[in-house]
Amino acid sequence: MWNKNDIKYFRAVLLKWFTTNKRDFPWRKDGISNYELIFSEILLQRTKAETVAKYYDSFFKKFPDWDKLILATDKELEVIFKSLGLHTQRVGRIRKIIEEYKLKNGILPQNKDELQESSFASLYISNAYELFVLKNKAALLDVNMSRVLSRFFYPKEFKDVRHDKLIQELAYNVINVKECKELNWAILDFSALICKAKNPKCNECKLSSKCSFFELTNKNKETIEEPQLNIKYDSEIPMNPDKPLKVVSLFSGCGGMDLGFEGDFIVHKDSVNEKLNPDFISERLDNDFVKLKPTKFQTVFANDILQEARNAWVNYFKKRNYSSEVYHVESIVDLVKMHRDGYKVFPDNVDIVTGGFPCQDFSVAGKRNGFNSHKDHNGKIKADIPSLETRGQLYMWMKEVIELTQPKIFIAENVKGLVNLSNVKEIIQKDFSAINGNGYLVLDPLILHAANYGVPQSRERVIFIGIKKSELTPAALIELSQEKIKEQYYPFPKPTHSFNAQGKDLAEPVRLKTIFKNLLEPEFTNDPSQKYFSKAKFMGKHCQGQTEVNMQGIGPTIRAEHHGNIEFRRLSLENGGKQLDEIKKKKLNQRRLTPRECALIQTFPPDYEFVIPTNSSRFFISASAAYKIIGNAVPPLLAYHIAYRIESLWNLYFKQESDGNIIQSRTQQADISVIAR
Ligand code: SF4
Structure with a gap:
């Protein structure tokens, strides 16, 4: 499927470029031993070559050969690897290689078959061994x-x-030349200096005239950013000091839950009940909109x-x-497998994991296959894959992420239909409780109706909350373990609007009339999310x-999943329009709801762009895709209520850091008794 001439061109340009731009590293010297070649590759795993170069000498001075390395303690190795990162994985891998070395009396794999059965079998190390040693x-x-390969040859296809x-297959085809070693290094150097993950230097790139990515992005000047071609492992996300609590968001979609956990977004003023939440609003805006205060949470x-x-989202x-x-377009199954294989996919010191695992299999609008979903984890019709990877069981992979990241709290949400499907709720609750050897307290899930929280929509979500027992204060552990949790410890937010909740000072449910008040009809607007429908x-x-x-109402x-049959904004008189x-x-025409109207119903802010046309007749996000991602989302305002409540309880729940409160407390919500109709 690749043009041979393109491959030839690619090789020729890069080999030429390499002659004047190559980087010098100690492991590229002629005549270095197999021992040095093997362990330099361990150092290079997912680490910048320049960083490795700094620590290279100290490692090989301390452990110049197999004999010295065999005698090394984990502690000694960790001291060196601490500064390089990934010390646990590196020490583990070294231990495995040493074990095999000892078992085989110092004889290293001699051919490809032996290599594949050895401890060198991780893709990168085994390829390096094959290239340099064999x-x-x-x-x-x-x-x-x-x-580099995917950008040049065919963007978007690789994972x-x-x-x-x-x-x-493409990589092998490209490097299958006499100058194989040099070409490999050329591509790696080029990826570090020119075709960088972020902001590639296309304007000084010798490959640009034939590069598919360059062509695509230049045809469509309004590109949001490059399509994510692959995970950038180990990328450090800078933390905002005002947002110290780290959130890992799974099944994030276009970010309804993330936006809610971040705060600082715009909603209609009627969506906020200021009597009950006097400190929600940070700013009053035109047209009766307000901005919500930011939270202490940051999506990492x-x-x-x-x-x-x-x-x-981006x-x-x-x-x-x-x-x-921050955003990874990979299935959770692949991400977990990668992390287990030693790639650091998930960040450290995570405070919260959130995830609305796919709900189509539990939803009344779908086929209700539940755990027996007919789709796999990439959303394709499943053929012959293990059942744990089917879409209906993806919550088990969320469980894996929780086990790997050990957050203080996790929040899983799903459609209300889940609790009515035989004993699905109990199974999920039991599975989540078993995390970390019964290390999490999983509270009874609660169904929240979005309209009781200022969302102008009939939408109910079931929310599971799990809290890590070992992080709780002794008092919080006792209180949260009670069958009936005291109000001051109860983590679910209380309703603020009176759709089907009762209580003092509740506001009226927010009406569509109110939130659509300032929208123009599609033919008069410049907003693509209102124009295309x-x-x-x-x-x-x-x-x-x-x-x-x-x-x-x-x-x-x-x-x-509506296949275009999204409800009508208005029907004609013949069709029963009222x-x-x-x-x-x-004299307005019959028409369906626009993506903008759907987004406002979901409480996405009016400045969130859903439909994004390019400067040709194409779309980065079409109206059809926009409806889908909007419909999949958790209403941001509902998520904000959850985040706000959790934030306000943080210091009450968790053991304090030595320097005092972890976060500044918020005002607690006023007392309301709630009776669902
Ligand atoms: S043109 Fe840009 S994207 Fe294409 S190979 Fe060069 S640097 Fe990479």
């Missing part, structure tokens, strides 16, 4: 080489290099398999100076999505 042709394929046969990791979701969060590297015809009221919204559930004023007096 002197075969092999590609030093890592995320950096993968990035995790270890499971991606396509890129392995997000993921989803949907590229459109990632595009929308486009919005870049306004908050978030790097696109589903033109699916009216099919008769017996089909789903053929009704008109009630402007005096809350909106319908915004569904992710908005006479709009139809008769204003």
Whole structure:
């Protein structure tokens, strides 16, 4: 599938470039021993070559040969690796290699078959061994080489290099030349100096005239940012000192939960009940909108398999100076496997893991296959894969992430339908409780109706909250273990609006009429999310999505899977439309809800861009994709209520750091008794 001439061109340009730009490193010297070659590759794993060069001498001075290394204690090794990072993984790998070396009486693998059965079997190390020790042709394929190859030959197609046969095949085809070693180094040096992960220097790149990525991004000047081609492992996300609590977000979609956990976004003023939440608002804006205060939470990791979701997320969060590297377009199954294989995918010191694992299999709008989903973890129809990787069981992979990252709290959310599917709720709750050898207290899940929290929508979500027992204060552990948890310790937020909740000072549910007040009709707007919308015809009221919204009430559930049959903003009189004023007096046409209207129903801020056209007739995010990612999301305002409540309880729950409170407390929410109708 690759053009041979392109491969030839690529090789020729890079070999030429290498002659004047190559980097000198000690492990590239002629005549170094196999021992030095092998362990320099261990040092180089997922670490910048320049960093390794600094520690290279100290490692090989202390452990100049196998005999000295065999005698090394873990502590001695860790001292050296501490500064390099990944010390546990590196020590573990060295131990395995030493064990095998001893077992085979010092005889290293002699051929490819032996190599594949050995401790060198991780893709990068085994390729390096094959190239440098066995002197075969092999590609030093890592995320950096993968990035250059995929950008040049065919952007968007590649994923995790270890499971991606396509890129392995391409890499081998490219390096299969006499100058194999030099070409490998050339590609790696080029990836570090020119074709960098962030801000590639395309304007000074000798490959640009034939580079697919360059062509794509220059055709579409309005590109949000480069498509994520691969995970940038180990990227340090700078922490905002005002947001000290780290959030790992799974199944993030376009970031409804993340936005809620971050705060600092715009909602309609009627969505906030100022009597009950007097400190929610940081700023009053035009047109009756307000900005919510920021929280102490910062998203340091997000993921989803949907590229459109990632595009929308990155486009919005870049306004908050978030790097696109926070978001990973990889399946959770692949991410966990990579982390287990020694790649540091998930960050350290995580405070919260959030995740709305895929709900189509539990949703009344879907087939309700639950655990027996017919789709795999990439959302494709499953063929012959282990059942644990099917979509309905992805919560088990969330459980794995919790085990790997050990957050203080995790929050899992799903559709209400889940609790009605035989004993699914109990199974999930039991599985989550078993994390870390019964190390988490998993509270009884609660169904929250979004309209009781100022969201103008009929949407119910079931929320599971798990709290790490060993992080709790003794008092909090006792209180949270009670069958009926005292109000002051109860982590679920209380309703603020009276859709089907009762209590003192509740505000009226927010109506569609209120939040749509300032929107222009699609033909008059410049907002692409309002301009482009589903033109699916009216099919008769017996089909789903053929009704008109009630402007005096809350909106319908915004569904992710609607195939264009999103509810009507207004129907014509013939089709039973009731908005006479709009139809008769204003002569407005029958039409379906726009993505912008759906987003406002979900409480996404009006400055969140969903439909993003390019400067040609294409879309980075089409209206159809926009409906889907909006419908998949947790309403940000509902998530904000959860985040706010958890933040306000943080110091009450968790053991304090030696320098006092971990975070400044917020005002607690006023007391309301809640009775669901
Ligand atoms: S043109 Fe840009 S993206 Fe393409 S290979 Fe060169 S630096 Fe990389």
